[in-house]
Amino acid sequence: MIKVYVSSVIDASADNVWQRIRDFNALPLWHPAIADSRIENNEPPDRVGCIRHFHTRDGGLIRERLLGLSDYDFNCSYEILESPMGVAEYVATIKLTPITDGNRCFAEWSAEFECAEGRERELTDTIGNGVFQGGFDALKRHFGRR
Amino acid sequence: MLQKVVRSTVIDAPIERVWAVLRDFNSHDQWHGVVDTSRIEGNERSDQVGCIRSFSLKDGNRIREQLLTLDDREHKSTYCIVEATVPLQRYVATVTLKPVTDGNRTFWHWESSFATPPGQERELREMVATGVYEAGFDHLRRYLAQGGDLRAPGSAPMPTALPVASRRAVLHHYGGPEVLLAEDGQAAPPGEGEVRIRQRAIGVNYIDIYLRKGWIPSMLPIPGTPGMEAAGTVIDVGSGVTGLMAGDRVAYLGPVPGAYCSVRSVPAAWVVRLPPGVEEDTAAALLLKGLTADMLLRDLGRVDRGTRVLLHAAAGGVGLLVAAWARRLGATVVGTVSSEDKARVARAHGCQHVIVTRDYRFADAVQRAVGGADLIIDGLGDAAGAENFAALAPCGHWVSLGQASGALHAISPDLLVQKSATFSRPVIFAYLAAPGQLAQRTQRLWAALDDGSIVKPTVERYTLDAAGQAHARLESRQSVGPLILVA
Numbered sequence A: 001m002i003k004v005y006v007s008s009v010i011d012a013s014a015d016n017v018w019q020r021i022r023d024f025n026a027l028p029l030w031h032p033a034i035a036d037s038r039i040e041n042n043e044p045p046d047r048v049g050c051i052r053h054f055h056t057r058d059g060g061l062i063r064e065r066l067l068g069l070s071d072y073d074f075n076c077s078y079e080i081l082e083s084p085m086g087v088a089e090y091v092a093t094i095k096l097t098p099i100t101d102g103n104r105c106f107a108e109w110s111a112e113f114e115c116a117e118g119r120e121r122e123l124t125d126t127i128g129n130g131v132f133q134g135g136f137d138a139l140k141r142h143f144g145r146r
Numbered sequence B: 001m002l003q004k005v006v007r008s009t010v011i012d013a014p015i016e017r018v019w020a021v022l023r024d025f026n027s028h029d030q031w032h033g034v035v036d037t038s039r040i041e042g043n044e045r046s047d048q049v050g051c052i053r054s055f056s057l058k059d060g061n062r063i064r065e066q067l068l069t070l071d072d073r074e075h076k077s078t079y080c081i082v083e084a085t086v087p088l089q090r091y092v093a094t095v096t097l098k099p100v101t102d103g104n105r106t107f108w109h110w111e112s113s114f115a116t117p118p119g120q121e122r123e124l125r126e127m128v129a130t131g132v133y134e135a136g137f138d139h140l141r142r143y144l145a146q147g148g149d150l151r152a153p154g155s156a157p158m159p160t161a162l163p164v165a166s167r168r169a170v171l172h173h174y175g176g177p178e179v180l181l182a183e184d185g186q187a188a189p190p191g192e193g194e195v196r197i198r199q200r201a202i203g204v205n206y207i208d209i210y211l212r213k214g215w216i217p218s219m220l221p222i223p224g225t226p227g228m229e230a231a232g233t234v235i236d237v238g239s240g241v242t243g244l245m246a247g248d249r250v251a252y253l254g255p256v257p258g259a260y261c262s263v264r265s266v267p268a269a270w271v272v273r274l275p276p277g278v279e280e281d282t283a284a285a286l287l288l289k290g291l292t293a294d295m296l297l298r299d300l301g302r303v304d305r306g307t308r309v310l311l312h313a314a315a316g317g318v319g320l321l322v323a324a325w326a327r328r329l330g331a332t333v334v335g336t337v338s339s340e341d342k343a344r345v346a347r348a349h350g351c352q353h354v355i356v357t358r359d360y361r362f363a364d365a366v367q368r369a370v371g372g373a374d375l376i377i378d379g380l381g382d383a384a385g386a387e388n389f390a391a392l393a394p395c396g397h398w399v400s401l402g403q404a405s406g407a408l409h410a411i412s413p414d415l416l417v418q419k420s421a422t423f424s425r426p427v428i429f430a431y432l433a434a435p436g437q438l439a440q441r442t443q444r445l446w447a448a449l450d451d452g453s454i455v456k457p458t459v460e461r462y463t464l465d466a467a468g469q470a471h472a473r474l475e476s477r478q479s480v481g482p483l484i485l486v487a
Helices: A014-021 A120-142 B015-023 B119-144 B206-213 B280-300 B317-328 B338-348 B361-372 B381-389 B413-418 B429-433 B437-450 B463-474
Strands: A004-010 A034-039 A051-056 A061-070 A075-082 A086-100 A104-115 B003-011 B034-042 B052-057 B062-071 B076-084 B089-100 B107-115 B165-173 B179-186 B194-204 B231-239 B251-253 B265-268 B272-274 B308-311 B332-337 B354-355 B371-380 B394-398 B422-424 B458-464 B481-484
Touching: A004 A120, A004 B089, A004 B107, A004 B308, A014 A086, A014 B206, A014 B317, A034 A120, A034 B165, A104 A120, A104 B003, A104 B089, B015 B089, B015 B107, B015 B119, B089 B354, B107 B119, B107 B394, B107 B429, B107 B458, B119 B381, B165 B265, B165 B381, B165 B463, B179 B265, B179 B381, B194 B251, B194 B280, B231 B280, B251 B280, B251 B429, B272 B437, B280 B317, B280 B371, B280 B394, B308 B317, B308 B463, B317 B332, B317 B338, B317 B371, B332 B361, B361 B381, B381 B394, B381 B437, B381 B458, B429 B437, B458 B463, B463 B481
Parallel strands: B308 B332, B308 B371, B332 B354, B371 B394, B394 B422, B458 B481
Antiparallel strands: A004 A104, A034 A051, A051 A061, A061 A075, A075 A086, A086 A104, B003 B107, B034 B052, B052 B062, B062 B076, B076 B089, B089 B107, B165 B179, B194 B231, B194 B265, B194 B481, B231 B251, B251 B272
16 A cells, blocks of 8 residues: 655635635646546535546546545545546545644645555655645645745 | 643654654653653653653642653654642643644644633633643744754753854965865854754865856855855754754755855755755765756756767766766766776766767767767867767757856857757756745655665765865866765
């Protein structure tokens, strides 16, 4: 099992950041690598079990199922059903924790998956530096100071 | 009704350093200002789960607490009050640390639940939240900033905000290697946004020689000290600096010379923390050269499978890095060197074709070997100008990185059009200027070192007092691999 873990500090309350990311269908609104998204079968995007169907800016199709959503713990986990990345059993979690000193929050994004031998480093880099850190960088830009 | 208190913060230090203090159940009388004295009962170790710390507070209260959980993987410690003169009942607290990977800092979460006598809920919640947790955050921050975790118990804190003696190599006039003279001087305390570094290893680069010769007087007026990069340990930090503190192992690279010295204050924006596996010598030998290689291969050369690279000084500091890294990216590398010895080194680092030449003739050999170069990395300068152009493939890119044989004459656009060629004269510092660039690029460099794309170099070491000898050695073209000064 390969594990990727990326964490950051965002200069906005966990409530505010959560509002921007909790919608399972909102990736194109906040993540720069995502071009479009829809929820299959017209389900609401906060129904656990719903599937988002989206394209990355380089044209790749990805389908992901919402496994868990907590407005109390500010976390969301999901699995990949279909993607061009060549990963299997991919489960990821994005989570916010308030930081009590200052109006900011601690953001964590982690994933576990299997892949073909020899591709571990490349995938860890794409997912960790590209997808996760890229998303956090976009949130940090959106919420002001770096 | 159980009361619950949660407080959290971010500490500008790597998690290993914060955890080393907090996992010690008996360290709090050293860093937490409200704790007077503390001891572990029964001669047990302070990381023994089940041990009890017995301590007194500065206000006279006495508390005994038991360690219930200690987890080095989760960076978590749970403890409870066994007996206390303060009315906290069923008090259980947990300290959890998590790494902030974006910046190598530490998120610290401290929470507890407890019961109180009726009517005292609010007062005791406040006492725990601000008097213990928030004060503790500030006190640990100050303790780390003063390097309290680094010195032997009982010794005095390091003096700060005082000048510190610094040996440095100074030029009083431009000229040969002999004009570099070592002198005793002082390093001023770090100003706003600066950190002061006790340097251990200083990188020697060709630009230092150009500066010594007086080719770029605007960059290094005399008297002046050359040197663009070094690695060492932070002594103290100026106001407004976040993310760095005393005791951090660091390296830096900056556009203003002055690195040939033992202690120096530099802008924090130039500085990166070193990962545990990277030694100071390696960092000083690699930082400027490695980031230059990264810029050449990624930004300028867009080197890929099949790219034909002509690399001059292929056995030099930058050359060896570029050869190995380009090869790993799938390029075909043709190197030029000045001797058979160097040819062997260049081959061992990934050059498939090596041309030994001391008279700047190589274009025919390049055309025969690979049919022209898509990318030329040129540190030779004027004497090789015509040969470089002749070696260039159609649509090729000629990158002028240095001018060892003298300043290049102007290149006319009409010449470039003959081969639809591109000519660049890049400066690494321009590629590092945007926020985050230095951190991102160094991370890539350490990863390349880690995965074997580049090999840890064998460095030649000189003392700071022998900086002139190091220059003479580099200029003699006899050296193989990078040179550093040790301070």
